[in-house]
Every structure is written in C-alpha cells, then in structure tokens.
Amino acid sequence: QKEVEQNSGPLSVPEGAIASLNCTYSDRGSQSFFWYRQYSGKSPELIMFIYSNGDKEDGRFTAQLNKASQYVSLLIRDSQPSDSATYLCAVNRGTSGSRLTFGEGTQLTVNP
Amino acid sequence: EPEVTQTPSHQVTQMGQEVILRCVPISNHLYFYWYRQILGQKVEFLVSFYNNEISEKSEIFDDQFSVERPDGSNFTLKIRSTKLEDSAMYFCASSSGETQYFGPGTRLLVL
Numbered sequence: 001q002k003e004v005e006q007n008s009g010p011l012s013v014p015e016g017a018i019a020s021l022n023c024t025y026s027d028r029g030s031q032s033f034f035w036y037r038q039y040s041g042k043s044p045e046l047i048m049f050i051y052s053n054g055d056k057e058d059g060r061f062t063a064q065l066n067k068a069s070q071y072v073s074l075l076i077r078d079s080q081p082s083d084s085a086t087y088l089c090a091v092n093r094g095t096s097g098s099r100l101t102f103g104e105g106t107q108l109t110v111n112p
Numbered sequence: 113e114p115e116v117t118q119t120p121s122h123q124v125t126q127m128g129q130e131v132i133l134r135c136v137p138i139s140n141h142l143y144f145y146w147y148r149q150i151l152g153q154k155v156e157f158l159v160s161f162y163n164n165e166i167s168e169k170s171e172i173f174d175d176q177f178s179v180e181r182p183d184g185s186n187f188t189l190k191i192r193s194t195k196l197e198d199s200a201m202y203f204c205a206s207s208s209g210e211t212q213y214f215g216p217g218t219r220l221l222v223l
Binding site for chain 1: 142143145147153154155156157160162167168170201203207208209210211212213214215216217
C-alpha cells in the first residue's frame with residue numbers, strides 16, 4: 001500500500017469550474033497535511049496546510065481533512081488556466097523537522 | 113519575501129565524480145532538508161538537519177551522501193561518488209516549524 005495516494009489524473013476542468021483533488025494516507029500517526037503546487041520543471045510551492053478535521057479556506061482554495069477516514073482533499077473554486085499544474089499532497093507526523101511524505105501528484109489542466 | 117536559494121541550477125557530472133549541491137535556507141529557519149525527485153516520479157525525502165546534526169534520514173541517504181552546514185548561511189549536500197541513478201532534481205527546503213518551503217532545485221545529470 002502506498003503511504004500517500006492521490007488520484008493520478010490527469011484531471012481536466014473548464015475555466016471557472018471547481019476542481020477537486022483527493023488524497024488518502026496510510027500512516028495513522030500523520031498529523032499535518034500539506035498541498036503543494038508544482039509547475040513542470042519547478043519546485044513544490046506551498047498552497048495550504050491543515051492540521052484539524054474539517055474545512056480550511058484560503059481564497060479560492062479549500063482543504064478538507066477527515067482523519068478517521070485518512071482522507072484529505074483540495075477544492076479549487078473558479079479554476080483558472082494558471083492553476084494548471086501538478087498538485088502534490090504531503091503528510092508528516094506533526095513535529096518540527098519531520099519528513100514530508102509525498103504522493104505522486106495529480107495533474108490538473110484548466111481549459112479556457 | 114524570504115526564499116530558499118540553491119546553486120547551481122544545473123550540474124552535469126561524470127559517473128564516479130563528487131558533487132556538492134548548495135543551499136541557502138530562509139534566514140530565521142532552524143530545520144533544513146534535502147529531497148530529490150527523479151524525472152516523472154514523486155518527491156522523496158533524503159535527510160533532515162537540525163542543530164548541526166542529522167535528525168532523520170531515509171533509506172536513500174546511504175554512505176555516499178553527506179550534509180554539512182559549513183557556515184551560518186549555507187547548507188550543502190555532497191554525493192561522494194555519483195551513479196547514473198543519482199540523476200534527479202534535488203530540492204533543499206527549510207522550516208521554522210512544520211511547514212517546509214522549497215528552493216528552486218538543482219538538476220543533476222550523471223553521465
């Protein structure tokens with residue numbers, strides 16, 4: 001079983017639509033959850049982090065966490081062509097300095 | 113806004129040669145990390161560093177790898193004898209707590 005699993009995509013949505021990205025993780029000791037965006041050939045760029053069950057909103061982005069189901073998701077509202085990238089889900093054990101474990105990423109394309 | 117910087121952006125080397133990848137973490141951060149990403153694959157953790165010593169390392173980080181903080185600003189990753197399979201993008205990251213910020217990466221190609 002993969003430690004962090006994401007729907008591999010590619011995911012294609014029209015401009016203005018909601019994009020939904022999903023991630024499951026196997027380590028029940030995971031405490032902190034991160035979404036990074038990675039453009040082709042570039043480094044991961046932090047979008048959001050979430051620690052507590054429920055929803056967390058930041059602008060057009062909403063992260064959702066359900067620790068009982070070991071599930072975390074990212075919703076992107078009003079998707080723009082500039083959102084086209086690979087989205088990486090990452091988890092760690094919630095202590096400073098602990099490793100991030102990444103999923104393989106979901107490639108998102110937003111069509112104008 | 114403070115950023116993690118890395119040099120060089122690209123490095124080409126011959127198999128068996130030593131390479132040193134350099135990073136300048138964000139200035140008030142205390143935790144430093146190296147990750148790598150082989151083309152088309154996921155980002156993988158190599159090592160974390162705190163208070164001038166390794167705090168955690170992965171199975172990938174074998175005796176061929178070492179890290180050092182030679183002065184107050186730089187953080188380096190040394191690969192002693194490169195192999196073809198070391199070809200990858202190497203990312204440095206830093207954090208003051210749990211949230212890690214990544215540098216732009218060094219693309220290493222071993223021929």
